[in-house]
Amino acid sequence: MFVAADDTDSMRGNCTTYLATEIIFDLIHNCNLDLIGPPRLVRLNPAIPWKTRGNGSLVMRFGKGKGKKTFIGEINGEPVYSFDDMEDWEPNKEMILERIKPLVGKYHDPEYSDPGIVVSEKRPSEEFYFLGVRRVVERDTIVAELERIGVVRYELGCGRGIIGCTCGMAWIPNDFTYELLSYRPQERWGTERIFDRDSVYVADHTISSSFNSWEDRSGRVAIVPATPCPVMYGFRGDDISDLIRGHDIIKTEPQSRWLVFLTNQGTDDHIIYDCPREEFIPNSSYSVKGIVKKVERIRGGHTFMTIDSEYGEVMCAAYEPSREFRHAIDWLTPGDKVEVLGELRESPRSLNIEKLHVLETVDEYEKISNPVC
16 A cells, blocks of 8 residues: 655654654554555655755555565664565555544644645556656646545645655656665754764765765765754665665764655656757756856856757856855856756746756967067
């Protein structure tokens, strides 16, 4: 049985991944169900204007497990395992939904989020994943698909969360990574996080399969959020056992739980390549190739680059926090050929640089003084 949750973040501290740990603990210990495969953290379109935090949908599958059992976390002092396979039996979806409703209501922030919960034996068509990760999806389209596959669902507010639920459930993980998320005790939510920077550096440089943990050039720790959410840190990589080793290395304040999620982070599934000109519209992410026309830096440290492309002139933006992009752009010269990957914003209309590839450079000539004979 698939269980999906989305848009349950709260300014009071809750996040959808934390809700997932509550659901998992309840259904395993109070309903005698097993977790089938790791829970899935599915990042959807990062260019959605109304997204909450990382625009991540959570998908879990429950049943009676069989086959290989993998240790993936610890909640309230109890180990969490996932199974590779399941018996030919499905739990009652109405019962599952009724158990989840109070958990959603407990953390609901009506001024900030519009939660959705979907419970289904069947998975939506895969096309909904690619719609959800690349485009703005209309609710009516989603409702029609949910009715087709026969789900039960729960909505609060405008019910926008069912869109993310559906698109997340539709993901078939052909390309994937993992993220180990650790959580703080509730009494610590909203307070300053305490952690040892050196231990993060050691974990990053010891665990070769990890990524986006530490920035060598700036010395910035990239795994610890700045929001009041329950997360202590998120350690990303390509191997579950490696992430658990890293978790043992990283030193922080006491944690209440931790769990490994299967994710689509780092896959670039959200990027649209070879987009027809008429479909090059804001609120999506694209790959754009072009010739550099000019580069300028404005007050505040933001850098803008204009390129000539098949979509006409496109302004590409690297804002102050993205220091490495700004320094790379400073070295570019009119005539250089580049590929820019990023999100197209509506106002000001610009491509917010996520990745930059320099494809070709032009020769530069500099006049020097005549030699002394």
